[in-house]
Amino acid sequence: MTKLGxxxxxxxxxxxRGLTKRYGAKLxxxxxxxxxxxxxVTGFLGPNGAGKSTTMRMLFGLSxxxxxxxxxxxxxxxxxxxxxxxxxALLDARSVHPHRTAADHLLAFAHxxxxxxxRVGEVLDLVGLTSAGARRAGEFSxxxxxxxxxxxxxxxxxxxxxxxxxxxxxxPEGIRWMRTLMRDLxxxxxxxxxxxxxxxxxxxxxxxxxxxxxxxxxxxxxLQEFVEGNTSQAVTVRAASPDALARALxxxxxxxxxxxxxxxxxxxxxxxxIGKIAAADDIALGELTPVRESLEDxxxxxxxxxxxxxxxxx
Numbered sequence: 001m002t003k004l005g006x007x008x009x010x011x012x013x014x015x016x017r018g019l020t021k022r023y024g025a026k027l028x029x030x031x032x033x034x035x036x037x038x039x040x041v042t043g044f045l046g047p048n049g050a051g052k053s054t055t056m057r058m059l060f061g062l063s064x065x066x067x068x069x070x071x072x073x074x075x076x077x078x079x080x081x082x083x084x085x086x087x088x089a090l091l092d093a094r095s096v097h098p099h100r101t102a103a104d105h106l107l108a109f110a111h112x113x114x115x116x117x118x119r120v121g122e123v124l125d126l127v128g129l130t131s132a133g134a135r136r137a138g139e140f141s142x143x144x145x146x147x148x149x150x151x152x153x154x155x156x157x158x159x160x161x162x163x164x165x166x167x168x169x170x171x172p173e174g175i176r177w178m179r180t181l182m183r184d185l186x187x188x189x190x191x192x193x194x195x196x197x198x199x200x201x202x203x204x205x206x207x208x209x210x211x212x213x214x215x216x217x218x219x220x221x222x223l224q225e226f227v228e229g230n231t232s233q234a235v236t237v238r239a240a241s242p243d244a245l246a247r248a249l250x251x252x253x254x255x256x257x258x259x260x261x262x263x264x265x266x267x268x269x270x271x272x273x274i275g276k277i278a279a280a281d282d283i284a285l286g287e288l289t290p291v292r293e294s295l296e297d298x299x300x301x302x303x304x305x306x307x308x309x310x311x312x313x314x
Contacts, residue, residue: 009159011038011191012073019068030215036193043206044195051215084113087160088153093145098138123151142169163194199296231293238287
């Protein structure tokens with residue numbers, strides 16, 4: 001990976017405290033508090049209409065909070081001495097003049113931020129757009145627009161990166177590249193806050209998660225704690241004699257369900273205890289597989305009542 005700088009800037013905390021935003025009668029963000037820490041990748045999750053984009057807009061001063069604060073290193077965006085070198089943002093990759101080349105787009109941002117023009121070539125190389133630098137942005141695919149937006153966010157070699165849906169439009173290679181980039185930047189001590197609706201990718205990328213619904217905080221923890229703390233224990237068991245195992249589990253007061261393939265889905269106990277129950281009755285087991293819900297399963301269950309728009313299965 002191409003390094004952003006020989007001495008990466010130190011990341012600082014992004015903090016929301018009692019953050020509230022009303023649009024008339026609609027409460028978009030409701031007394032929201034959270035912290036995104038340096039050195040970790042923090043996933044910002046929530047269904048459509050949860051207030052994620054509104055929160056990010058308030059962070060960058062594009063929308064004023066009705067109440068509360070959201071700060072970068074304890075300061076609002078307008079109080080930062082050198083904002084471009086402190087924080088980079090990707091809020092809408094499509095907000096590029098279609099007739100401006102990628103290089104000219106980045107050069108305009110670099111000039112406005114007081115950055116050396118050499119940074120343009122460096123970030124184009126970092127995001128894989130060196131050969132497309134002279135092309136107009138209007139000719140770019142969505143994936144290329146995403147890469148250009150990420151290049152813009154990285155221009156100032158910032159210690160904090162805030163990315164709204166950075167994986168949108170990327171192909172599998174691009175998604176893997178973006179995942180690696182975020183993890184490498186966090187490893188350097190930077191603060192990475194990103195939103196995504198791709199739960200499988202977020203599960204591979206995030207260290208911490210912030211989950212919101214209808215503008216309110218639902219959960220804030222490490223990814224591992226979030227999944228483990230919101231899933232029930234279950235084990236898939238296959239036995240030479242499923243009926244005998246079912247009787248033994250029933251006599252031990254263990255909850256289970258017989259599956260269509262004659263395996264048993266056992267809840268509330270672990271594989272070790274199941275094995276001991278089976279061994280006591282000389283029941284041969286062919287499988288003991290712990291079952292854990294995916295991040296997507298947990299997310300959908302916890303945010304079910306906070307989803308603004310939902311379909312119904314046919």
